[in-house]
């Protein structure tokens with residue numbers, strides 16, 4: 136087991152100073168989570184759900200208030216030193232970089248902090264720069280990089296210590312679609328190399344594509360842990376059928392509603408049987424581009440977390 | 448140990464790179480170095496106003512050594528800089544010791560300070576008629592280095608506290624080096640202070656090192672000089688030990704209260 140979190144609670148006191156006196160905020164509320172080795176595990180949840188707090192505890196920069204968290208068999212409180220050798224962290228945004236260093240210098244610096252011998256550090260630096268498509272820009276100052284390129288430097292930095300567990304906190308913020316697709320491939324490769332990956336993201340398509348399992352968190356509690364597929368099945372949400380047609384299908388039993396967008400008809404049905412019936416009807420009527428769409432992770436997310444809008 | 452030395456080395460390389468992004472030789476010479484030289488001259492001129500060459504000797508040597516203290520304590524700002532650049536969390540989460548990382552990061556400034564003091568030592572005495580025992584005086588820069596290292600340890604210790612109170616960084620920097628300037632025998636002999644204050648100055652960096660340099664220039668017996676230098680080294684080591692403990696404590700506190708932010 137790579138990550139074993141049991142009844143984890145973390146509270147904060149609002150306010151400033153040495154001993155803040157404000158209200159107590161509960162960021163994690165008895166959270167339990169198990170992530171086996173070689174798994175890509177997604178942490179999903181609304182703003183303020185406690186995802187970052189969990190990542191911080193797992194990366195040993197924050198202590199739990201109560202409960203236990205083990206990473207790679209070591210307790211985050213008593214075994215922090217061991218954990219730090221084998222965990223890599225990457226968070227989104229432009230901070231966490233020294234603008235006046237080049238990408239290569241940045242990696243060499245962090246390699247030293249991860250206790251890599253110089254020869255190995257050089258090798259890994261070169262390999263990571265190439266792997267993340269930074270080889271051409273390796274000797275440019277990081278401050279001259281675009282946001283997505285800074286993000287790649289972050290990724291490379293997170294991988295420099297050859298971590299067994301990688302914590303990604305919203306790693307794709309600011310990446311262009313191509314970079315984001317490359318990132319998804321990278322995640323799969325990293326898993327195939329035998330690493331475990333815990334990733335928080337607000338991008339449901341990304342989570343659906345790369346995660347073996349996802350955990351939905353809200354208010355510091357786990358709502359569900361499942362494969363993206365399983366979650367969809369479990370949710371009992373509507374199946375959709377999509378077709379390029381103007382035919383009217385509202386009469387078919389099990390059809391809940393329809394909508395048309397850019398000439399594409401989307402039919403909402405109650406279950407697989409109803410979806411089947413709509414498909415048959417459309418195919419019988421000579422419509423060719425037809426397909427059934429299982430509920431997407433995003434639908435499940437919206438259903439479980441609720442359409443709360445901007446409320447946090 | 449090998450690991451820690453490597454961290455020190457790469458911290459030094461990184462900080463040298465960042466330092467030289469803003470600083471060039473010419474800029475350093477015409478702004479920073481000249482500012483420090485003028486500071487030393489200023490005090491020497493006060494000595495001249497007081498009318499005795501003895502005063503000039505005392506003030507000039509004191510200030511030549513003391514001008515390095517600002518640079519040696521700049522490590523205080525660097526520690527907070529780590530929070531500002533959002534790298535503190537990454538540093539804490541890395542397996543190397545925080546103390547080593549910080550030690551490496553301020554070394555460039557220490558070098559700048561020692562270089563400035565050494566230059567001052569080579570250039571200013573002839574201008575103010577301060578006589579030095581050449582060629583033995585060539586050993587003084589080495590003693591300046593010892594004082595610098597011990598001031599640096601002191602600065603690192605303050606830095607470890609400031610890490611918990613980032614808004615106090617400028618105050619801490621100014622107080623730290625003004626304390627050295629005032630109480631460590633730079634402008635007035637430590638014997639001027641009441642006993643309790645003198646006791647404090649004896650655990651501050653610079654006090655013993657400066658005494659050693661003064662004794663050396665006055666051609667005092669080697670045992671006096673070496674004794675004072677040894678004390679200076681002990682004081683430095685003491686501050687370093689406190690710094691190490693205090694860094695550990697600050698990080699523990701940060702982990703407890705959540706002030707170590709991802710990206711902040």
Ligand SMILES: Nc1ncnc2c1ncn2[C@@H]1O[C@H](COP(=O)(O)OP(=O)(O)OP(=O)(O)O)[C@@H](O)[C@H]1O
Nearest residue numbers: 147148160162181182183184185186187188189705
């Ligand atoms: N250092 C802190 N001091 C006080 N409260 C905090 C602190 N860190 C987090 N919190 C609170 O804990 C809760 C969880 O925050 P957290 O950053 O873990 O959420 P998140 O799931 O990462 O949200 P987002 O999707 O916006 O990144 C929030 O209510 C937040 O205000």
Ligand SMILES: [Mg+2]
Nearest residue numbers: 186187188304
């Ligand atoms: Mg977050």
